[in-house]
Amino acid sequence: MPDTSKRPAEVARLEALFRTHPAWREAARHIRDDASSDVHFSSQEGKVWHLVRVEGETLLLDGPSPDPDFAFGFNPAAVDRLAAVEGGVGAFAVELFQLITETDPAKRIGFRIATSFPQLVRKGYLTLLASGGLRVLAFGASRGIRTLSDLRTLVEQVRSPVPEAWETRTDDTDTAKKASRSQPGP
Numbered sequence: 731m732p733d734t735s736k737r738p739a740e741v742a743r744l745e746a747l748f749r750t751h752p753a754w755r756e757a758a759r760h761i762r763d764d765a766s767s768d769v770h771f772s773s774q775e776g777k778v779w780h781l782v783r784v785e786g787e788t789l790l791l792d793g794p795s796p797d798p799d800f801a802f803g804f805n806p807a808a809v810d811r812l813a814a815v816e817g818g819v820g821a822f823a824v825e826l827f828q829l830i831t832e833t834d835p836a837k838r839i840g841f842r843i844a845t846s847f848p849q850l851v852r853k854g855y856l857t858l859l860a861s862g863g864l865r866v867l868a869f870g871a872s873r874g875i876r877t878l879s880d881l882r883t884l885v886e887q888v889r890s891p892v893p894e895a896w897e898t899r900t901d902d903t904d905t906a907k908k909a910s911r912s913q914p915g916p
Contacts, residue, residue: 740773744809745790748781753815753822758788760858766795768897770840772805775899799853803840803896811837819858820865827869840896843889847882856881 737745748754766782769790780795781788808829815825832838843850850856859866859881875881 738771738774740771740804740806740809741779741790743813744769744771744804747809747813748788748790751813751815751822753818754788757819757822757858757861758783759786760861761854762852765853765855766798767800767802768794768798768844770801770803770897772803772896778897797845799843799845799850799855801840801842801844801893801897803894805836805839807837808832808839818863820862823859823862823866824869827866831873840894842894842897843885844891846889847885850885 761783763783766780769779769781778794779790779792781790815822829839830841
């Protein structure tokens with residue numbers, strides 16, 4: 731088990747939710763052990779973690795995943811909202827989707843689908859969605875996703891192997907230092 735005692739509060743809080751919240755644990759139960767996602771935090775620009783399933787547990791490990799299914803960009807407000815979710819998998823999934831589609835950037839979760847629809851099905855994500863029940867179905871239907879074919883089309887349309895801008899940001903201080911070193915002297 732990795733030492734998590736020196737992690738930033740936002741990172742430690744999200745990991746604790748994945749490991750201890752009943753709805754989050756139930757949701758993760760549907761995901762295969764080879765599933766993984768890159769995780770970025772707005773307070774930790776330039777740093778990447780990855781969620782991975784190992785022997786039925788969800789771990790948040792340092793560094794990027796070698797083959798992520800998704801990439802997520804969390805901010806403190808989004809972590810707070812996810813932590814406040816009460817209810818089961820459906821409530822958690824709908825809150826996550828609402829935060830992904832949030833128009834306020836201070837609350838929105840960055841999200842990128844990095845793998846194919848068949849891989850998502852193979853790794854259990856479709857089973858996870860189904861376990862969310864009517865809440866997830868109603869949320870999808872309200873956004874035009876009424877059938878499995880609609881979901882597949884959406885995934886293939888938004889899937890991108892190319893990282894989003896929020897995934898490649900670095901600390902402004904580091905960027906400024908690098909820029910000043912790359913400028914020719916007087």
